[in-house]
Amino acid sequence: MSVVARRYIPWMFVVVVFTIVAIDTIAVDETIHRWASDLISASTVIGAFAVLLSIVMLSRLHIRRILRRRTVLESSILLICMWITLIWGGVRFFIFGISPTIEPVVQNLFYAITAPGDATMFSILAFFIASAAYRAFRLRNTDAGILIAVAIIAMLAKAPIGEAIFGKGIIAISDFCLNVGAKAGRRVFMMAMVLAVIALDVRILLGYERGWMGRGAEEG
């Protein structure tokens, strides 16, 4: 693809879309609003094609693994089989109008594999938090000491035993730490992030930032 097509056409498209969507955010005009809605819908359609492209890439990867008899062969075979099943559910919906959500095979795949798998990974998070907290809460310096003190207060305030031992006072201290100290810190994060995003947008609009076009940060 020529440099012009690869570099300037996507950039010009972004400038036009940004301008229309930005005007739609701060002004009321029926035509602009319709254009903005159409452009946002178009991005959703393009996103669907990107999913298709990724499915083709991943299928090719796993089929190649199966053909070359690489390790974890079983996982690749299982993945391809499940995909075929789900695609079949989609084809049946397209041809016969049978919704995949009432398809027993698709339902079983979801309720027997996907949902418990998600729940398992999410519950593992609790153990990882404990493990990470163990490493973080070590009294190495003054900052770490303050962190531990606030963490203990917050934990005691959230547990019934904290109130039973120290009364309502510990809840007030905990609320102060969370609503004043932590919130102020979070707002600094947000403020810095918003300003950095504005700068990033300007760099994209002026064509200085090229990573989103598939061009390296150091490339011209």
Place this chain on the structure above:
Amino acid sequence: MMLSESLVGLEVKSGYVFSTSFFVLSLIIIGVTIYLTIKGAIRPKIRRLAAIDAIDEAVGRCAEMGKPLHYCPGISGMSHRDTIPGLAIAGYVARKCAEMGVRAIFTFRNAGVQPVLFDLVKDAYIAAGKPEDFNPDDIIWLSPRQFAFATGLVGLLSREKPGASLLLGGFAAESLICTEAGFRVGAIQIAGCTNAYQIPYFVTTCDYVLISEELQTASVYITQEPEKLGTIQGIDIARLIIIVLMGVGGILYTLGIKNIANLLAM
């Protein structure tokens, strides 16, 4: 054409007017600083970002140990504020890996990221003069589901045992699962995102962390191009204005004068 409903009528909130005005002011300030930087009138400098400097160290470690490097530009799509800087750094990392002969494994969740990431990595290998080392199989879409992606990543890190794991982009609840897996395989970890709820997890499990805006300025730090540096100078001036407004507003509010507080109220 008229102003948005949020800006007209009885429901006018001064905060909306202020935020819109400040957005326009920020754009003007950034425009002026870019112009001055390109003309050479000002020479902005970015303070040292240890996490970005550590990328070279991480790639070198992988080369010495003969292990691959893992990179994830986040779980978010192309429209997310963290994905674009994540991808910009991905190109830099890919090039470094290509130059040092390190196998780089890229994972992502959002399918829309795939073509961009593919092009970035391929271009980086071509730019490094090693197009034959580019392996499309190492750019892996794990799953569109958040925790299925995390599961896939944990499995991949356990099998491949990378020398370094870089997670720079948009992350959510799966962040700790991903970094704990990296910690357990002994990988040097560099992470960054703008999600304030995930940064504590990164801090506890990673060796280096890019906090909030540092991620967005990373691509500027890598290239040090004057026009990009100008945007950083511009937001620093805008930030200074906000800090002054907050400070003065806080003092005046304490004294019972609520003009600035009302101006900022949403």
